[in-house]
Amino acid sequence: MAETSLTDESAAPAAVLPARAVRAGDRAGAWRSRRYRWDLRWSPYAFVAPFFLFFAAFGLFPLLYTGWAALHQVELTDPDTMRWVGARNFTRLLSDEFFWNALRNTVTIGLLSTVPQLLIALGLAHLLNYRLRGSAFFRVAVLTPYATSVAAATLVFVLLFGRDHGMVNWVLGLAGFDAVDWQNGTFASQLAVSTIVIWRWTGYNALIYLAAMQAVPHELYESAELDGASRFRQFLHVTVPSLRPTILFTCVVSTIGATQLFGEPLLFNGGAGATGGSDHQFQTLGLYLYEQGWVNLHLGRASAIAWAMFLILVLVGGLARLLRGRGEGR
Amino acid sequence: MRALRAGRLTYVVLGLFTLGSLFPLLWTAVAASRSNTRLAQTPPPFWFGGNLGRNLSVAWTDANMGTALLNTAVVAGTVAAGTVVFSTLAGFAFARLRFRGRRLLLMLVIGTMLVPPQLSVVPLYMMIAELSWTDRLQAVVLPALVSAFGVFFMRQYLAQALPAELVEAARVDGASSLRVVWHVVFPVARPAMAVLGMLTFVMAWNDFFWPVIALTQNGSPTVQVALTGLGRGYIPDQSVIMAGALLGTLPLLLVFVLFGRQIVGGIMQGAVKG
Numbered sequence: 241m242a243e244t245s246l247t248d249e250s251a252a253p254a255a256v257l258p259a260r261a262v263r264a265g266d267r268a269g270a271w272r273s274r275r276y277r278w279d280l281r282w283s284p285y286a287f288v289a290p291f292f293l294f295f296a297a298f299g300l301f302p303l304l305y306t307g308w309a310a311l312h313q314v315e316l317t318d319p320d321t322m323r324w325v326g327a328r329n330f331t332r333l334l335s336d337e338f339f340w341n342a343l344r345n346t347v348t349i350g351l352l353s354t355v356p357q358l359l360i361a362l363g364l365a366h367l368l369n370y371r372l373r374g375s376a377f378f379r380v381a382v383l384t385p386y387a388t389s390v391a392a393a394t395l396v397f398v399l400l401f402g403r404d405h406g407m408v409n410w411v412l413g414l415a416g417f418d419a420v421d422w423q424n425g426t427f428a429s430q431l432a433v434s435t436i437v438i439w440r441w442t443g444y445n446a447l448i449y450l451a452a453m454q455a456v457p458h459e460l461y462e463s464a465e466l467d468g469a470s471r472f473r474q475f476l477h478v479t480v481p482s483l484r485p486t487i488l489f490t491c492v493v494s495t496i497g498a499t500q501l502f503g504e505p506l507l508f509n510g511g512a513g514a515t516g517g518s519d520h521q522f523q524t525l526g527l528y529l530y531e532q533g534w535v536n537l538h539l540g541r542a543s544a545i546a547w548a549m550f551l552i553l554v555l556v557g558g559l560a561r562l563l564r565g566r567g568e569g570r
Numbered sequence: 571m572r573a574l575r576a577g578r579l580t581y582v583v584l585g586l587f588t589l590g591s592l593f594p595l596l597w598t599a600v601a602a603s604r605s606n607t608r609l610a611q612t613p614p615p616f617w618f619g620g621n622l623g624r625n626l627s628v629a630w631t632d633a634n635m636g637t638a639l640l641n642t643a644v645v646a647g648t649v650a651a652g653t654v655v656f657s658t659l660a661g662f663a664f665a666r667l668r669f670r671g672r673r674l675l676l677m678l679v680i681g682t683m684l685v686p687p688q689l690s691v692v693p694l695y696m697m698i699a700e701l702s703w704t705d706r707l708q709a710v711v712l713p714a715l716v717s718a719f720g721v722f723f724m725r726q727y728l729a730q731a732l733p734a735e736l737v738e739a740a741r742v743d744g745a746s747s748l749r750v751v752w753h754v755v756f757p758v759a760r761p762a763m764a765v766l767g768m769l770t771f772v773m774a775w776n777d778f779f780w781p782v783i784a785l786t787q788n789g790s791p792t793v794q795v796a797l798t799g800l801g802r803g804y805i806p807d808q809s810v811i812m813a814g815a816l817l818g819t820l821p822l823l824l825v826f827v828l829f830g831r832q833i834v835g836g837i838m839q840g841a842v843k844g
Contacts, residue, residue, distance in 0.1 A: 276744070283747035284669035287659040291716045292675075294656075295682055298713035302690030302697065309692055319696045367584055370576035380830030381588040383837075387822040388595065389776035391797035392815040396594045398801070399601060399609065399808060407597070407614045443591060444837065451838035500688055503778045503794075507801040526688060526779070533692060534783060543692045550689050557684070 310543035317537055329544035339545070341520050342528040343552075345430065349505075349524060350498030352434035358490055361442050362483075365449035366475060379450075382443030390503030394436055398508060401432045426521040429508070433522050436504045441497070445490050452486040453479060485564075492560050499549055499556075502526035525549050595819065601812035602626070609808045625813035633805055634787060635817050638796035643821070645711055645792055646774040652715040653770045654763050661724025662755045666737050667747075676725070683718040688779065695783055705789035710781045714774060720766055723840055727762035728755070765836030768829055775822055793818035 312322040400407045401422035409419040422432040501524045514531035516523025533542030603622035630636045703709040787799035800811045
């Protein structure tokens with residue numbers, strides 16, 4: 241009885257307890273304080289351990305192993321047998337026209353999707369920043385594309401962009417234009433794939449800009465107004481500069497996303513596999529990695545492509561740092 | 571914060587944005603209620619037809635969407651729950667506990683956010699092949715169970731919402747770390763945990779690249795894997811494909827209708843601090 245009440249009341253300082261209980265609890269108390277110290281010291285590590293254990297097993301180890309696998313010939317059908325080939329997976333990439341084609345397409349689609357997306361998002365955020373009736377509705381509405389998966393979105397857009405009976409060509413036809421072959425044209429297909437990306441991510445980026453706009457101090461606008469700046473000039477000279485770090489952040493995130501573009505070009509192709517169109521016209525690096533690894537079964541070559549993609553991201557990251565550094569230096 | 575009153579033009583433009591955002595989804599439903607032959611005619615249909623039930627049931631059974639929905643609910647639910655609990659524990663430790671190496675470990679967490687998942691996909695596949703996990707749900711659950719973004723998100727929230735005195739008071743009362751977590755941290759963190767849970771659920775539900783590699787159409791597909799099978803010609807009927815897309819999207823749309831405000835709030839919160 242006394243024991244249980246003691247453990248329950250571990251809260252109470254010893255002095256308040258009756259003398260008998262203190263004597264009985266001496267040993268328990270010592271043990272308890274040891275346990276307490278031990279708890280204080282090691283619990284933090286226990287709390288962060290799950291993250292690091294899972295990351296080590298499913299993040300760090302595979303990451304390093306990719307570099308190792310890239311130096312071998314490994315086939316998907318027999319992943320246990322690895323034959324050392326040195327840098328051959330990398331050197332063959334340099335003379336691989338499909339790799340350069342995929343790199344070119346990734347850059348083009350990346351620009352076609354990221355630039356309009358962020359510009360539209362900026363304008364949309366500006367509108368959402370007005371005092372609005374039903375602002376909650378508009379915010380959720382423009383975010384719904386974000387809830388739509390790559391797969392579901394691409395399947396719909398394949399139909400909308402259909403050459404013979406698609407809605408887009410039908411509207412173009414009403415306006416007097418010829419039907420566009422959205423799947424087989426090089427630029428047309430890249431534009432169509434970019435449209436899917438733009439549709440899914442504009443609202444999301446607009447909300448991020450909106451959050452940043454709401455943090456811009458009111459006084460900046462007031463003094464701009466005193467200087468006689470129009471609303472458009474205020475947007476250009478107060479809002480945009482204040483948003484600079486956020487804009488840079490979204491640029492980096494969108495660029496990372498664009499580099500990894502995979503689902504849209506895979507499914508925009510319909511049943512024709514991972515080639516990214518009959519002439520590889522919209523095959524991205526992500527898709528080429530998948531084709532090498534899981535269609536052509538060359539896991540070593542796929543690893544080399546993965547490292548090439550990583551290199552590109554490092555370059556982009558370095559560029560962003562450079563830009564930010566210059567921005568802060570002003 | 572500035573709040574200029576919106577003019578009529580603002581509403582018109584925002585209305586157009588809303589229409590543009592919702593139209594592809596609405597049209598998915600329209601196409602799912604038509605027939606394959608009708609979708610191969612011009613002009614495309616603008617209103618619902620009578621084939622929805624038939625298309626949904628074909629997608630449900632023949633395209634394995636029923637299994638896929640169940641699997642995805644299990645996967646996304648487990649991933650969201652795991653991420654929320656682990657992130658809260660780690661976020662609490664980083665925000666309010668003192669231990670050696672704290673700063674370094676936190677920098678490591680943030681650093682892992684910059685590593686693109688595609689870089690590790692080949693060895694990951696070799697791993698699950700070795701473990702005979704291909705086509706098992708654990709192959710997509712376990713790698714997604716922790717999230718650097720989640721840890722960072724919870725740390726930022728708790729650093730501001732959890733007063734250090736509250737933790738101290740519980741300590742003085744002799745509460746163990748686990749009791750502090752249970753009785754102090756979790757109650758305080760609940761709003762952020764809910765937001766993180768919803769964001770993670772949406773992301774896990776829509777996860778594409780890795781599930782498409784690790785799972786197959788006829789084994790235990792997630793929704794995205796089943797839709798990929800449909801898109802690659804598994805059933806050459808466009809109206810059924812649209813019914814599948816509709817089935818795979820509806821659960822998330824429901825989440826958005828119910829919790830859209832909170833999700834919007836979460837994204838905006840994450841943006842300001844991130």
